[in-house]
Amino acid sequence: MRGSVGKHYVNVANKYYGATKQLFDAEQTEKIFVKTYAEVVRQRPNFGYSEGISSEDWWHDVVQKVFSSLGLHDYGIIRSISNQLYSDYCCKEKYELYPEVRDVLCNLKQNYDIKLGIISNFDERLELILEQLEIRNFFDLVLCSRIIGAAKPASTMFTTALALSGGHKPSEALHIGDHIDLDYNAARNAGFNALLIRRKEIEESLRQKSAIRIIASLEQAIDFCN
Secondary structure, three states: OOHHHHHHHHHHHHOOOOOOOOOOOHHHHHHHHHHHHHHHHOOOOHHHHHHOOHHHHHHHHHHHHHHOOOOOHHHHHHHHHHHHHHOOOOOHOOOOOOOOOHHHHHHHHHOOOOOOEEEOOOOOOHHHHHOOOHHHHOEEOOOOOOOOHOOOOOHHHHHHHHHHOOOOOOOEEEEEOOOHHHHHHHHHHHOOEEEEOOOOOOHHHHOOOOOOEOOOHHHHHHHHHH
């Protein structure tokens, strides 16, 4: 994601609620967002799929809890803020590709006889975001948890991807992700090969586990395709 979530939440809130002064602190808002998001995920997993609510209403719940914690309780204003945020995070301006991504995707697509896919714990906006970032055409399949009805680490996400890719065996698949449990361990448990990507400093706890295959950028993943 491009920029601070907390800062954008504050900017949108000021637009609808007293734009003449800074009403909320971006750093505090960021901390409350991270905490609130984790709580709502636990309470209503996979964007409320099992409850039959829309992902937009799920995100409204997050936004309402964030700003209620900050002292804003006007439902109408919060709804306006929420609607704006949901729309904003459909747009490419809120995302950016890591520098090597496009070149790696081009290389894999042009020089290797493989199928590329995305397995993501995300809502229905994923396809639109990928299209706006101009990388959707590199992928043979895109699975988001909200549509599938299951989220990583559930093996359903991985087995569904295999089925849609033409019935390949798990041992023929390689999954790359940045979360040790939702990505790396989940993929291994599903029988996939797996790489854990760490673009910044590697935690000491991971460094001590020699069995975990870690890469610092997607460029290093090409070695595993040779």
